[in-house]
Amino acid sequence: MRWSAGARSNCCAIWSRAEPSRVSTPLASSPNGGPSGGTTGGLRIQFHEVEKRYGMRLALRGVSLDIAAGECVALVGHNGSGKTTLLKIVAQLTQPSGGKIEFHAGRDPLSLEQVKSRVGMVGHHTLVYEELTAEENLIFFAKLFGLENPAEKTRQALQPVGLSGRATDLVRTFSRGMRQRLSIARALLSSPGLLLLDEAGTGLDPEGQHWLGATIKRLRDSGCTILMSTHGRNETQGAVTRAIRLDGGKITQDSGASGNPREILVMAAVRESGEEGEQ
Amino acid sequence: MTLIRATGVILSKELRTEFRSRELLGTTVVFVLIVIVLFSFTFNPTSSESRRFGPGLLWLAFLFAGSLMLQSSFLREQTNDTLAALRLAPIDPFSILAGKMAANFLFLLLVEVILLPVFAVLYNVAILPVLAPLLLVLALGTIGIAATGTVFSAVAAQARLRELLLPLLLLPVLAPVLIASTEATIGILRDPSELSLVWLTFLACFDVVFLTAAWMVGEYLLEE
Numbered sequence: 001m002r003w004s005a006g007a008r009s010n011c012c013a014i015w016s017r018a019e020p021s022r023v024s025t026p027l028a029s030s031p032n033g034g035p036s037g038g039t040t041g042g043l044r045i046q047f048h049e050v051e052k053r054y055g056m057r058l059a060l061r062g063v064s065l066d067i068a069a070g071e072c073v074a075l076v077g078h079n080g081s082g083k084t085t086l087l088k089i090v091a092q093l094t095q096p097s098g099g100k101i102e103f104h105a106g107r108d109p110l111s112l113e114q115v116k117s118r119v120g121m122v123g124h125h126t127l128v129y130e131e132l133t134a135e136e137n138l139i140f141f142a143k144l145f146g147l148e149n150p151a152e153k154t155r156q157a158l159q160p161v162g163l164s165g166r167a168t169d170l171v172r173t174f175s176r177g178m179r180q181r182l183s184i185a186r187a188l189l190s191s192p193g194l195l196l197l198d199e200a201g202t203g204l205d206p207e208g209q210h211w212l213g214a215t216i217k218r219l220r221d222s223g224c225t226i227l228m229s230t231h232g233r234n235e236t237q238g239a240v241t242r243a244i245r246l247d248g249g250k251i252t253q254d255s256g257a258s259g260n261p262r263e264i265l266v267m268a269a270v271r272e273s274g275e276e277g278e279q
Numbered sequence: 280m281t282l283i284r285a286t287g288v289i290l291s292k293e294l295r296t297e298f299r300s301r302e303l304l305g306t307t308v309v310f311v312l313i314v315i316v317l318f319s320f321t322f323n324p325t326s327s328e329s330r331r332f333g334p335g336l337l338w339l340a341f342l343f344a345g346s347l348m349l350q351s352s353f354l355r356e357q358t359n360d361t362l363a364a365l366r367l368a369p370i371d372p373f374s375i376l377a378g379k380m381a382a383n384f385l386f387l388l389l390v391e392v393i394l395l396p397v398f399a400v401l402y403n404v405a406i407l408p409v410l411a412p413l414l415l416v417l418a419l420g421t422i423g424i425a426a427t428g429t430v431f432s433a434v435a436a437q438a439r440l441r442e443l444l445l446p447l448l449l450l451p452v453l454a455p456v457l458i459a460s461t462e463a464t465i466g467i468l469r470d471p472s473e474l475s476l477v478w479l480t481f482l483a484c485f486d487v488v489f490l491t492a493a494w495m496v497g498e499y500l501l502e503e
Contacts, residue, residue, distance in 0.1 A: 093363055094503045125360035127367075131296045143288045175367070179359075215338035216465035 012052035042069030042225040043118060044104040045090060050083050050099035052249075059085040061249040068257055069105075069193075072216065072226040072239045076268035077246035084124065084127065086246070087196045091121045095183040105193065117145065122193030122200040126183040130172035131171035134163050134182050137171060138189060144247060145190040159183040160215070184212065188219075195219060197228035201236050213238050230265075231272060237265050282377070285370035287379025296355070305326045307347045307390050311340045312397060318320050319401040326470075329402040334464035334496065337398055338457050341424065343465055344390045345383075345453075349428030350445055352379050353436035361435075366501055372499035376429055380493075384425035384487045407468045416467060419482035420460030427452050433500045 037250030046069045052060040060082045067073055075083040088099065092112060097165045103110040105118075121127075128137045138157055143148035158164045168194040171179060180203040187195065197216075201209050217239040220226055230237060245253035245268065255261040297303055318336045322328055356362035365375050395413075399406045406413060428449055435445040463478035493500075 089503070091363075091367060093366055113369055116367065119367065121363075123360060123369055124361060125363070127357055127361055127364035129296065129356060129361055131300055132292070136295070139290065140292050141364065143367065144285060144365070144370055146369070161325070 030196070041105055042071075042223045043110070043115070043195050044069045045227070046102040046104070046196070047099065049099035050081070050086075050089065050096045050101060052089060052094070053097040059249050060089075060096070063249075064099075065244070065251070065254075067225060067227065067242075069225050070220065070223045071257060072220040072241045073228070074237060074240040074243045074261060074265060075227065075229045075246060075271060076231075076243060078263060081246040082249040083246055084198055085249075087121070087198050087227060087229060090194070091119055092116060103194075104255065115194070117190065118193040119196065120187035120190060120194070121196040122180075122183050122187045122199070123198045124202075126171075126179040128179060128182050128186060130170050131170065133168050133170055134158060134174070135167040137182065138186060141186050142189055147190060153189060157189050161185045161211075177205055177208055180204055181208060182261050184215070187217075193224060195224055195226045195228075197226065197230075197236070199229055199231060201230075201234050209234055209236065212236055231268075238263065243268075282371045282374050283372035285368075286371060286377040286381060287402075289365070289375060290381045291387060293378060294383035296387070297382070300332060303348050303351060304389065305343045308384075308393055309370050310347060311344045311390060311394055314340045314343055315394060315398055315401060324402045326403055329404050330465070330468050331469070333398070333402045333404055334461045336402075337394075337464065338420070338461045340394060341387065341391060341421070342453065342457060344394075345387055345424040345428050346446060346449070348386055348390075349383060349425075349432045349449070350409065350442065352383055352429055352432040354432075354441070356473075357436060362501065371497075372501050373494045375501060376433065378427040379432075379492075380425050383429050384421055387421045387425055388417065391421065397423055404468055405469075409472045412467050412472070413464065415461040416460060416479070416482070419486060420456055420463075422486045423456035423460075423489065424453060426486060426493060427456070430489070430493050430500060437503065456482065459485070 012210055035132040045065070048064050050063045051058065059080075063082075063086065075086065077083055086092070089096050094180065103115045105114075110118075110154040126201070128134075129140075132140065135154055135158070139150045142153045147153050158167050161184060163178065163182060163185065166174070166178070171182065180200070184200060187197075194216075195216075201212055203213060213234075213236050216226060216228075216236055220239050220241070226239070228236065228240075240261045242257055242259070243253075243264035244248070244251055245256045245264050253264050255264055316339075319334075322332060339402065353362065356365070362375075368468070398404065428445075431445055431448045431452070435441045435448060438444050454459060459478045459481045463475050463482065466473045466475040466478070
């Protein structure tokens with residue numbers, strides 16, 4: 001176990017069954033008054049020489065980064081460059097093979113349990129159950145996150161993603177775009193302080209992309225830290241404050257917190273369109 | 280969120296999903312009924328013969344039921360990578376296993392309760408006078424099957440040859456549970472009936488040891 005968050009040690013990861021302490025702050029204002037616009041305060045993430053090895057292959061090679069609270073960071077790079085692995089490590093879905101990561105809320109280091117309750121993630125897959133309705137899915141996850149009044153939270157979460165009218169329909173009857181919107185609603189349900197988006201625009205129509213871009217901007221403005229992997233040019237990149245390029249598991253370009261991310265984003269889009277042209 | 284509450288939430292999701300699709304229960308009930316009916320033709324089901332062979336056949340049918348049901352316990356979570364969604368939640372990782380174990384236990388117990396009357400009729404065994412001790416043995420044996428099966432289902436789900444791997448991992452570990460359950464059932468169906476405390480204690484110990492081990496390593500079992 002190479003996580004480092006607060007005083008939690010390797011053994012604690014197994015033995016400590018402590019109740020995760022929740023940071024409950026009122027939802028930040030959003031046009032819909034729902035969870036989509038609110039956060040519980042952004043998290044600062046520090047990566048120290050993080051490595052990830054899958055068998056003989058190194059997916060991440062000594063990644064060191066300091067992402068401040070409220071930054072909206074875009075990770076760009078080829079397929080297999082380590083973007084998803086980095087996001088999975090932050091989400092605690094996989095452990096780093098080397099190095100460590102620290103999370104802070106303000107000046108306070110957070111335990112892994114505290115971090116978990118403040119992370120929302122939209123992955124490659126939709127992470128929702130097809131045999132449940134949209135409403136049942138969100139109520140289920142709201143209960144797992146220990147949210148108060150799950151039914152009301154679900155109603156608020158479904159409205160901005162335009163699925164209120166389909167709340168009682170089974171997810172297996174949804175289109176790819178609708179599933180993706182439900183997945184985004186699930187990720188925003190707990191008003192996360194850290195939002196991880198792994199090509200979250202996949203499957204969304206232009207209107208959906210526009211809505212996602214606006215939502216990301218709103219979350220960033222409310223202080224949520226956002227870390228997203230992205231391909232090509234899309235609406236979600238409008239909110240980006242920092243861009244990082246990964247190649248072969250290493251950071252090869254970083255616009256920095258105060259730099260201009262556009263150059264890296266444009267170059268990534270140009271490279272990608274060039275590769276598509278070659279194919 | 281407490282372990283028990285998270286387990287309850289996951290259990291209710293499992294029950295809702297299964298009772299909505301009825302994929303597993305329907306298939307398993309039909310399969311084990313065929314097994315029990317077929318076995319009844321292999322010997323003359325007099326009372327004494329049935330007492331000799333019946334318990335073994337009964338637990339063999341339950342093993343088949345378990346093998347069918349447990350395979351998909353974690354495979355279902357791979358469809359949309361919903362296991363990742365569960366692991367993202369701020370809950371004890373063991374609650375994911377515990378919720379699934381509880382669901383598998385209830386599904387298996389339901390199949391067994393459906394199967395028992397059919398077994399009693401086809402094999403000419405009076406189960407009503409010994410129903411209470413029989414249900415106790417069924418419950419303890421089924422906890423063992425559900426707990427081990429769920430844990431190995433989690434392990435096998437992430438492997439390439441998962442359909443082959445689960446029986447390979449499961450059957451050797453389940454052998455003691457099946458032997459103890461069969462021996463205890465033989466004692467109960469014997470005339471006069473006798474509840475063997477030795478086998479009951481063995482089953483209870485197996486369940487406690489395996490559940491404790493699952494609690495200790497649950498976090499690592501679910502990791503990618």
